[in-house]
Amino acid sequence: MSSILHAIEQRHDQFHQQESKLAAYILQFPSNVINMGITELAEQSGTSAATVTRFCKSFHFRGFPDFKTKLAADLAQQTSPLTYQDIIAGNPLADIVKAIEANHLRSIADTTRLLDIPSLTRAVAALNGARQIDLYGVATSGIVALDFYQKLIRIGKRATAFQDPHMQITSAANLTEEDVVVAISYSGETPETIEALQCAKERGATTISLSKVGSSRLAELADINLFASSLEEGMRRGDMASRIAQLHVIDTLFAAMVSEAFDDHIPMLEQSYRMVRKYRKDKGR
Numbered sequence: 001m002s003s004i005l006h007a008i009e010q011r012h013d014q015f016h017q018q019e020s021k022l023a024a025y026i027l028q029f030p031s032n033v034i035n036m037g038i039t040e041l042a043e044q045s046g047t048s049a050a051t052v053t054r055f056c057k058s059f060h061f062r063g064f065p066d067f068k069t070k071l072a073a074d075l076a077q078q079t080s081p082l083t084y085q086d087i088i089a090g091n092p093l094a095d096i097v098k099a100i101e102a103n104h105l106r107s108i109a110d111t112t113r114l115l116d117i118p119s120l121t122r123a124v125a126a127l128n129g130a131r132q133i134d135l136y137g138v139a140t141s142g143i144v145a146l147d148f149y150q151k152l153i154r155i156g157k158r159a160t161a162f163q164d165p166h167m168q169i170t171s172a173a174n175l176t177e178e179d180v181v182v183a184i185s186y187s188g189e190t191p192e193t194i195e196a197l198q199c200a201k202e203r204g205a206t207t208i209s210l211s212k213v214g215s216s217r218l219a220e221l222a223d224i225n226l227f228a229s230s231l232e233e234g235m236r237r238g239d240m241a242s243r244i245a246q247l248h249v250i251d252t253l254f255a256a257m258v259s260e261a262f263d264d265h266i267p268m269l270e271q272s273y274r275m276v277r278k279y280r281k282d283k284g285r
Contacts, residue, residue: 002074007214034072107241110229130180133159137184140239156268168196177204188216
């Protein structure tokens, strides 16, 4: 199943009557949907054009055309031999190597198709213009936040990664409209991360969420939403594929930041590289 269809299926019990009818039709006839206009889909599903539009926007698509485009790309990938594979008892090591490779490649491919260029553009502009960047995440998402932090300080950005919930709130309480928060939660439902983002939002900071595709409390609160693939069922033993997907988004953000402000960031990267080499060499490392 595609990431988008999986996200719809996960929320099926939460839909109102009209949304439930629309979701059921999309899940049953996804290939038909991508060739339909909004009026035709409304008629075939027994709903309305307004319901279709609201449904698409509830999953943070810009509208029905954007939903169709991403669903079509998602469905096209389903012909790929790469599928998520769970950990199996007594699996030969050679098979484990292949399985993890397949999981990581699939998570990157799925996430790439979900990336929204306008949202990425807004996020990059906000990050490059920020006075201070706070990065929030706990557990595996905290590791992703730390990865972004290490990248940002290499280009001279004032940034801090917080995994402790109290420190997240403490920092958020002192942010301003000149600052940006990146809140990372695969589920989009981590209470500590949501509370920290809410606090930062109240202070006027620009808020960016990174979660799995679909509707979530974190995505509803954030000003800018970025999504990773949601197909890690059975892979919760270490959050492997989800971590790779999140890191893929972070790497994309960082590369775009450097590219957009190349003349500012490249000298900082070169300087940090030279200084690290100098002091590691001096200490015989």
